[in-house]
Amino acid sequence: MSLLFFIGTTVLFLDIKNAFVTEVSSTVLFLQLIPALMKFIYLLGFSAIGFLVVILLTAIFGRVYCSSICPLGTLQDIFTAISKRVKKIKYKFSEPSNKVRYSILGIVSLLLIFGLSIGVLLLDPFSNFGRFVTFFLRPIVMLANNGIASSLELFDNYSVYPVEVKGFDIIASLMPFILFVIVFVLSYKYGRLYCNSVCPVGTLLGLLSKFSIFRIVIDKNSCSGCGVCARVCKSECIDSLNHYVDETRCVECFNCLGVCPSTSIEYKVSKKITGQNKPEGDANSGKRDFIKKVGLFIFVTTGLAKAQEKIKVYVDNDVPVIRTNPIAPPGSISIEHFTNQCTACHLCISACPTQVLQPSFLEYGFIGMLQPLLNNSKGFCNYECTACLDVCPAGAILPSQLANKKLIQIGKAKFIKENCVVETQGTDCGACAEHCPTKAVKMMPYVHEKYPDKNLKIPEVTEETCIGCGACEYACPSKPWKSIYVESNVVHALAKKPPEQDIEQEVSEGEDFPF
Amino acid sequence: MDRRKFLKSSIGAGIIAGAVGQFGKLSNILAGTPQEEVKKEFDLVAVKGGEPDVMFDKGIASLGGMKSFVKKGQTVCVKPNIGWDKTPEYAANTHPKLVKRIIESCFEAGASDVYVFDNTCDEWRGCYENSGIQKAVEEAGGKLVPGNDEKYYREVQVPNGKRLKTAKVHEKVLDSDVFINVPVLKSHGGARLTISMKNLMGVVWDRRFWHRNDLHQCIADYATFERKPDLNVVDCYGVMMQNGPRGVSVKDVKFFKSLLISKDMVAVDAAATKLFGMEVDDVSYINIAHEMKVGNKNLDSLNINRLKV
Numbered sequence: 001m002s003l004l005f006f007i008g009t010t011v012l013f014l015d016i017k018n019a020f021v022t023e024v025s026s027t028v029l030f031l032q033l034i035p036a037l038m039k040f041i042y043l044l045g046f047s048a049i050g051f052l053v054v055i056l057l058t059a060i061f062g063r064v065y066c067s068s069i070c071p072l073g074t075l076q077d078i079f080t081a082i083s084k085r086v087k088k089i090k091y092k093f094s095e096p097s098n099k100v101r102y103s104i105l106g107i108v109s110l111l112l113i114f115g116l117s118i119g120v121l122l123l124d125p126f127s128n129f130g131r132f133v134t135f136f137l138r139p140i141v142m143l144a145n146n147g148i149a150s151s152l153e154l155f156d157n158y159s160v161y162p163v164e165v166k167g168f169d170i171i172a173s174l175m176p177f178i179l180f181v182i183v184f185v186l187s188y189k190y191g192r193l194y195c196n197s198v199c200p201v202g203t204l205l206g207l208l209s210k211f212s213i214f215r216i217v218i219d220k221n222s223c224s225g226c227g228v229c230a231r232v233c234k235s236e237c238i239d240s241l242n243h244y245v246d247e248t249r250c251v252e253c254f255n256c257l258g259v260c261p262s263t264s265i266e267y268k269v270s271k272k273i274t275g276q277n278k279p280e281g282d283a284n285s286g287k288r289d290f291i292k293k294v295g296l297f298i299f300v301t302t303g304l305a306k307a308q309e310k311i312k313v314y315v316d317n318d319v320p321v322i323r324t325n326p327i328a329p330p331g332s333i334s335i336e337h338f339t340n341q342c343t344a345c346h347l348c349i350s351a352c353p354t355q356v357l358q359p360s361f362l363e364y365g366f367i368g369m370l371q372p373l374l375n376n377s378k379g380f381c382n383y384e385c386t387a388c389l390d391v392c393p394a395g396a397i398l399p400s401q402l403a404n405k406k407l408i409q410i411g412k413a414k415f416i417k418e419n420c421v422v423e424t425q426g427t428d429c430g431a432c433a434e435h436c437p438t439k440a441v442k443m444m445p446y447v448h449e450k451y452p453d454k455n456l457k458i459p460e461v462t463e464e465t466c467i468g469c470g471a472c473e474y475a476c477p478s479k480p481w482k483s484i485y486v487e488s489n490v491v492h493a494l495a496k497k498p499p500e501q502d503i504e505q506e507v508s509e510g511e512d513f514p515f
Numbered sequence: 516m517d518r519r520k521f522l523k524s525s526i527g528a529g530i531i532a533g534a535v536g537q538f539g540k541l542s543n544i545l546a547g548t549p550q551e552e553v554k555k556e557f558d559l560v561a562v563k564g565g566e567p568d569v570m571f572d573k574g575i576a577s578l579g580g581m582k583s584f585v586k587k588g589q590t591v592c593v594k595p596n597i598g599w600d601k602t603p604e605y606a607a608n609t610h611p612k613l614v615k616r617i618i619e620s621c622f623e624a625g626a627s628d629v630y631v632f633d634n635t636c637d638e639w640r641g642c643y644e645n646s647g648i649q650k651a652v653e654e655a656g657g658k659l660v661p662g663n664d665e666k667y668y669r670e671v672q673v674p675n676g677k678r679l680k681t682a683k684v685h686e687k688v689l690d691s692d693v694f695i696n697v698p699v700l701k702s703h704g705g706a707r708l709t710i711s712m713k714n715l716m717g718v719v720w721d722r723r724f725w726h727r728n729d730l731h732q733c734i735a736d737y738a739t740f741e742r743k744p745d746l747n748v749v750d751c752y753g754v755m756m757q758n759g760p761r762g763v764s765v766k767d768v769k770f771f772k773s774l775l776i777s778k779d780m781v782a783v784d785a786a787a788t789k790l791f792g793m794e795v796d797d798v799s800y801i802n803i804a805h806e807m808k809v810g811n812k813n814l815d816s817l818n819i820n821r822l823k824v
Contacts, residue, residue: 005700017640150666154630168694262533354638382638384600384645422758427729428799430705435636439758443704455705455799473550475636500764505792513561513773513821514815515789 002067005031006074009126012142012391013133013350016163022390023352024462029347031069034124036186038117038341039395045402048110055208062212063205066195066251072125072249076187077134080234083188090231091190096249105203118367121202122175126312126393128183129174131359131370138350166355166378172370191234196249197307206248211455215270216250218243218255223264229256238265280415325488326363327374327468330381331389331397335364341396344370344420346387348397351389354379358390358471371396374410376470376486383437383469398487406437409495411468411486413441413461419483422458426451432472434461434486439497440466441484459484464496524648532711557660558817559777559786562711565824568616569751570774574748576622577820578776584746585693592691593617593657594686594744596699596714597633597648599761600641607761609699610649612753613774617697618655619801629657630687632667632718636761637661657756660687668720675807676736678728698746700771700787705730707798709760710784710811711736711747721790729770734777735803738780747783749775751790781810782817789814 008028008404015021017077024103029035030051036050043051054065066073083089106120121127146162195202207499209215218229220243230238233256237249245265325335329348332338349357349372356379364371372388374381379499384408389399412434421429427450433441459472468486476482562570567594573582595609603611603716618629621815631652632653635642643649643659648699652659668683688694698714706713712734716722725733751773758767773790777783781804785795795801797811 146664156658158658162664162666173568289555353640381640382600382641384641385638423725423726425729427731428705429726429730431726433704434760437761437763439761439763461767475723475726477726479727498763500766501674501757502766503769509824511563513563513786513790513819514792515561515786515819 002069002077004073006071009071009129010133010137013130013347014138015350016138016142016145016352018353018387021347022387025347025351025391025393029126031065032126032393033065033070034120034126034204034343035345035393035395038120038343039393041112042341042395053204058205058208058212060213061254062209062215062247062250063202064252065205066192066202066247067253070125070201071129072183072199073192075129076192076194077181077234079184079187081193087431091236092227093230093233096246098238101197101203101206105200105207113482116342116367117340117343118369119200119460121342121368121370123198124343124345125195125199127343127345128176130347130350131182134181134346134350134359135176164263164355164360169359170363172359174362175370176503187250191236191320192249192251193236195251196235196237203248205320208248209250212247212297213269214267215247215272216245216252216265216267218245219264219266221264222262224262226261228259228261229265232259233421234385239402247452279424292301308394308467323485323487325490326360326378327411327470327486328492329357329372329374329388329397329486330410330467331386331392332399332492332494333398335488336490338396339364339368339371341394342368342371343394343396345370345393346370346372347391347393348372351387353384353385353387356381356474374486376473376492379469380435380470380474383471385427407497409467409489409493411488412463412472412488413466413467413468413472414486415441415461415484416458416481417458417483419478419481420458421478421483422456423448424478426454426456427479428456430457430459431475431477433476435471437469437471438465438495440464440495440498441472465498467495516577520794523568526759530772538636555801555818557820558779558811559775559782559814560695560820561786561790562776562822564772564824566772567610567613567750567774570752570772571613571748571776572620573618573822573824574774574776577822581620581624584664584695585626587619588624588627588691589692590628591620591621591693591695592687593629593631593695594688594714594718595631595633595648595697595750596701596709596717597642597646598636598717599645600637600645600657601762602645603647604765604768605754605762606699606701606755608642608646608648609697609750610752611651613748614648614697614753615651615655616627617695617748618652618657621693621695622656626693629655630660631657631661632685634662634685635717642658648786662717665720669799671740671742673740675739677732679725679733679736682737682740684740684742685718685720685754690717693746694742695792696745696747697755698747698749700749700791701755701762702757702767702791704759706734706800708784708788710749710787711744711780712784712804715744717766721797733798734800738809739807744777744780747775747780749783749787751775751787754791756791767806779810780810781805782814785812785814786819796800 031050033054038049111119142165149160149162225239225241230240235249328338358372358375359370360373413442430443433443440462444460446456446458470486472484560574562574595614596724597608601607621629643707670683697709701709703709751771753768754768754771756769776781785800788795
């Protein structure tokens with residue numbers, strides 16, 4: 001079951017040819033808690049009901065989300081399985097790091113109540129898993145695909161085509177990388193310690209599990225306290241001497257059930273509320289080490305945040321141009337809505353066929369770190385596409401019909417005549433107008449001061465029909481600075497439909513050729 | 516596999532039947548013309564009044580059929596305009612029926628392989644699919660080759676170029692025995708019109724260089740490159756009269772139901788310009804190419820075969 005969810009989710013992020021991701025993602029990701037929660041907060045609709053289903057499941061069966069649905073949980077189990085192969089690991093009961101886990105949950109919840117998604121963005125296990133796959137596994141799969149494509153082409157077979165690996169940003173991948181290392185080390189050494197001390201989803205569901213109907217219980221009368229169950233417990237939540245199972249940390253993996261020599265440990269309906277009988281113990285050094293690491297990480301990232309200013313783009317020598325805001329994907333309503341809802345799982349980045357969607361670094365500010373933006377130097381938003389709107393599991397990018405999406409104005413093109421080839425070189429170009437899907441950028445007759453006889457044409461922007469797709473900016477050949485760029489709409493607007501014109505050019509209608 | 520074979524053979528049979536019928540009509544026309552003119556090869560063939568595939572059959576027959584361009588066992592590269600993620604009714608790309616018919620006639624002439632590609636402007640998979648050209652190529656038995664990766668392009672010298680001295684050209688253009696250029700006639704914001712010479716911008720990797728280094732001169736410069744098309748077939752069936760080259764609505768399209776075929780890019784571009792309703796002098800790359808001796812823009816001095824379907 002867990003492998004099913006795991007593979008399903010992983011494959012979604014690895015669909016490098018966008019063959020199915022838009023069709024099936026809503027089904028596969030229906031039960032991903034944080035995206036469903038975000039969507040639920042915003043939509044309160046059926047498509048967001050996955051959140052309630054998970055809550056209900058937990059109230060009945062305990063943290064089955066953690067063991068079966070969460071892809072990051074299964075990933076940790078894989079790391080744990082590897083470590084078991086390498087050397088025999090014996091777990092032992094440890095104290096819960098309550099201060100850490102409840103403060104994290106508290107902070108994340110408070111932030112969310114105040115409308116800030118930074119907490120879930122950084123710590124949602126599903127989104128973190130998405131970023132691991134997008135940042136690290138996906139490029140590898142792409143390169144492998146390109147290797148296969150090249151080999152087949154040697155035999156004149158073009159059935160596998162190469163994909164471009166655009167925009168692997170080392171700085172942006174730093175945070176996922178650090179977290180990956182943390183998750184790897186913790187799961188390698190301490191099983192599900194991450195889930196039980198950091199993950200706010202784990203902590204939340206753990207609280208709920210206190211009241212779950214089914215749970216693991218030890219029969220005091222028949223238990224000999226041999227500790228076999230505790231040694232296989234990857235959550236380190238079984239204290240066999242005191243016949244105690246910490247329900248808040250148990251992820252319902254059932255590893256303990258099969259190993260008990262006296263079958264004293266069972267998964268069954270129980271009315272006992274846990275929390276009594278807890279023995280005292282030492283927090284182990286792994287946790288301390290971990291807290292240090294987290295502290296260091298927060299220190300580093302806040303340091304970077306302080307250094308962050310508005311990022312300058314396409315600065316012309318004469319006319320400095322600053323893109324004042326990052327461009328958020330169509331369907332995201334406004335930068336505010338987008339940054340509030342998005343958990344940066346990067347599924348849209350995986351689904352984007354032109355790869356114009358890239359993770360941000362600090363363009364949205366520190367609280368929007370890693371949330372996707374349109375990077376017009378990598379590509380432009382495809383006019384005939386709704387992939388990101390279709391896949392978003394968190395309600396950050398809302399779905400919309402293609403015809404409506406074609407009118408969503410995410411920004412407006414700004415023309416800088418002083419940079420334009422037509423002005424500086426005195427020759428025709430028109431690359432921007434050529435690529436414009438709405439003809440908001442049009443070539444108009446232009447009398448050049450230096451070359452008045454040259455019958456040139458220069459771009460002109462009609463802002464009301466511009467949708468901010470960035471095709472003009474991407475295509476613009478001027479160097480070193482672009483002559484046309486998209487200024488983001490902080491709140492997305494509705495563009496006018498491009499007018500359908502009658503043909504002006506006169507044509508001989510005769511039967512004969514005009515030559 | 517069976518289905519494809521069946522399709523191929525049934526289409527083939529249909530074509531032979533059609534060709535025989537047409538040949539009959541053609542010989543009637545030729546019978547009425549003086550003997551000397553029949554022997555002299557046409558510089559340009561213009562066809563009007565039919566579907567793209569029918570017009571092509573009629574036009575190519577008057578140039579001696581595809582067998583005078585493609586020999587048995589040769590490989591062919593067909594370069595349509597597949598630049599945009601648009602369906603055929605917008606006439607933003609070469610008509611799929613024409614592409615299909617050209618590939619089929621290459622195979623009938625004995626071609627061993629027919630490759631089709633374009634370095635597209637919009638996202639390439641959308642372009643290949645929605646243009647209808649992917650289906651057309653599959654049905655005709657050709658191979659649709661990606662053009663989205665720089666690895667397919669090899670650097671060549673353009674010794675006669677004034678601004679464009681080198682270019683990275685798609686390997687299928689350089690390696691195939693026969694190169695057939697199949698543009699669609701359209702209005703164009705920068706180049707004024709896109710026809711056969713402009714269509715060759717889609718066989719090179721770095722187009723931005725052309726745009727910033729005098730577009731018209733670069734188009735003409737590349738036309739001087741030694742690997743010229745062996746045949747240019749200009750699709751003037753539906754013509755985008757405005758808002759080109761991408762177009763906004765189907766209202767931008769006027770149906771000329773015409774087709775132009777020539778070995779001479781300058782001649783065929785000049786004829787297409789006239790057909791569009793513009794003067795050759797308005798499209799500066801045609802004049803530059805004429806002066807660089809790529810071809811002949813003076814339509815009056817050419818031997819033109821005008822056909823109606």
